[in-house]
Amino acid sequence: MEGSGVGSLNATVAPFTTSNVIPWFRTFWALAASGFRRYSTYRQATVAGIVTNTVFGFLRCYVLLAVAGAAGTAGGYDRPQLATFVWVGQGLLTVVLLWGWTELADRIRTGDVTADLLRPVHPVTAYLATDLGRAGHAALARLLPPVVVAPFFFDLYLPTRWPTVLLFAGSATAAVVICFACRYLVNATAYWLADVRGPLVLWTLGSGVLCGLYFPLRFLPEWLYQALWIATPFPSLLQTPLDVLVERDPAPVQVALVAVQAGWVVVLLAACRWVQRRAERRLAVQGG
């Protein structure tokens, strides 16, 4: 019965999974691929989403260009940088999936989460793999279209230093993992609360304004955005990858910003595992 989960005191059967690295990667890859396939079936919703992102791209881009006004710069960005910031931001929004993920909370409320706990993969790992697959699909289906449409109507900024492209890829991936971990933690409050709408509302409001979606955080006073950057994960969700892409800062600062993201990845994934362990100790699912 070792490793099957039946008769074990601990709901999650962790040791079995970490004993061998190659099967672990194979499992992770299979889960990610299933996440990719699952989202590629919602084709009509994808088309509708692209149209909506594009409309908001026009709206936000015109507003920020008006802010730059006659001077041509605002918050240290020039016009093409602002345009790229808005349009890539609209695409990235669905790649990191800021809003609308309540799958874990729903499964905790209905008790379906027990099925996840019985599997020989840690729930945080399993959900992360599926989410990375989803993000991969979104990068192709939701990030590319607005970025292809935008140059027909606006001057976009293209990176001038080749390492920027690699840094952006790393930064965007880190943003997906950080956003996943934040969503996981918000959803996991369902283990303790009967109604998770409170944490969800706080997350929706806070993340939207503090990640740089409504306005680039550099429009705020310097002490404020620096404090946000260090003390909260929010700027790492959207502002950092966008700042890296438009080369808002010299190369060493770009690397430092991505390093901050890496720090958040470690801290938040550890927090997810810790919360999951605490939750499993008190979880009582009604039979039936």
Next chain:
Amino acid sequence: MADGRGGTLRAYRALLGAQARSQTAYRTSFAVDLVGNVGATAFDVLTVLVLFGVTRELGGFTLRETLVVVGLSACAFATADLLVGNIERIPQYVRTGLLDAVLVRPLGALPQLLLMDLPLRKVSRAVFGLAVWVTAVASAGIDWTPGRALLVVLAPLAAVVFFGSIFVATATVSFYWVESGQLANSLTYGGRDFTSYPVTVYGGWFRALFAYGLGFAFVSYHPALALLGRADPLGLPAWVGWAAPGVAVVAAALAAAAWRVGIRHYRSTGS
């Protein structure tokens, strides 16, 4: 149907009362929702303040002038969202078959759907929007005339009707395309964002389409110009600011027609 009209009204009141009781049953959740809904509109206003932190004017308008535009848009959108906004859930009603149940009852389908799901938690947002509008108008230094005093009341009402029409008209898309998902958002929430700034901010065919093709310029921009006594930098005459109620009536008529055609076209999904 002996007492006709009275019975119908009583039925609607019963629907609304049941909603109110069920929504306020969980007091903490309801309180959290009330606070959360204020937050969304508060951040829209905060965004404008932050933008004016790095610029002195936006599309040729100062902060005080822009706040009149934002206040009108926020106040009207929040109220329309409270009264009619939940019609955006109609794809779910179509998919789950709830719309079939609604259609066989001897009451109007649209009022039933609105009253069955009236989101009372959004009351806080509408009140906040109204506060923004009153503050913006009071601090804009308007040269008051009887006409402008009338417009200050009429313009938000017209804008509520306009936004309500957009909500209903976009919702009818799901009679033809159940999986239309977020598509309606680009006109409802997109319209809110568009009307939060003077239309001089936007350019080209995009401005022509949203401002005059769809009529969003008459929601907040032109009434604000009339209140502030400013000439339109785009050259339209001053009386256009007074056309807002007329545009709202036309929009409501078009939305009602779209709804009728949509309901006739509706074929149950069979679920």
